[in-house]
Ligand SMILES: O=C(O)COP(=O)(O)O
């Protein structure tokens with residue numbers, strides 16, 4: 310039995326496979342601009358830095374740049390469409406709910422720290438029946454800074470009523486490893502999410518390929534001695 314920890318999850322690509330609905334919303338916006346859709350497979354790895362960045366990357370893939378005013382309009386369009394189609398195809402990754410049950414039974418707190426907007430994150434988790442499991446659900450706008458700024462992780466843990474020194478971050482991409490390193494929190498990478506840099510190259514403290522492996526990875530970090538984790542904490546991805 311380990312002491313109670315706060316396990317903080319990234320949302321897109323870690324808890325929920327949101328790519329189909331995010332890319333549909335992106336393609337809706339591109340279509341309204343008279344542009345062809347981006348294919349699902351290549352667009353998956355554009356996710357991870359928020360809606361605006363996703364649109365920017367989608368436009369870039371079509372060789373287009375737009376003015377700030379157009380970007381604001383496209384982002385508003387994207388959010389309006391996405392809000393109405395947020396859980397059409399998005400589903401939790403296999404094994405997630407069993408892993409969350411396990412942590413809850415062990416007395417750990419769960420939280421979400423995402424670069425999605427807070428209200429969209431809550432809406433998605435509500436529609437999937439997952440919200441009640443989390444003591445805090447915080448997005449890029451909750452504290453005014455997105456990942457990898459360490460403030461968002463520190464404040465998420467505080468809002469969940471936990472302690473940073475007894476926390477673990479779980480995520481699929483650079484901003485997750487980066488926020489954890491900056492806040493001094495160990496991090497578990499998942500290999501089934503969305504990232505332009507392979508997650509293994511970012512050297513998370515543990516790497517899992519399926520949610521069924523999360524409880525064992527988390528408990529090995531909870532019992533690991535400080536220096537074992539510290540030796541891996543040199544690189545700080547952006
Ligand atoms: O919506 C995004 O682009 C990022 O979301 P995430 O931080 O949950 O991966």
Ligand SMILES: [Mg+2]
Pocket residue numbers: 319320321322323357480481482502503
């Ligand atoms: Mg993610």
